[in-house]
Amino acid sequence: MPQKTYIHKPKQANAERRRHLIDAQGRVLGRLSTSAATLLRGKHKPTYTDFVDCGDFVEIVNARGIRLTGHKWDQKFYFSHSGWAGGAKTTPVARLFHRRPAQVVFLAVKRMLPANRLRGKQMARLKIYPGKKNEK
16 A cells, blocks of 8 residues: 655644744854754654744744854854945954844854745744843
């Protein structure tokens, strides 16, 4: 007898969402963001369906405590372009981390997710706090 394929329904996904709390203190940024992206997509579930938003809620605390390996504090840059001539802008990770440590984690997790129509919904379930949960 052939095996039947299971397709997750969107209404079922909303009922099965769980909350995950990740402490970023002392964790490497890339490894932290891959685990958060996996939870946001729902790939840890046996009922994972790639075209259905079946992931969970993720809260990351202590974003100030992340680590970067190697010489990334000196060598990693974020690039953006306005679309105009001369509109290229590079921001060192150390400067962005000093101003907004949660933004560094946010960009790492966002770039781990596939760039499709589900990414916005998945990122809406991510909350990042620079310190403890009740600190801003």
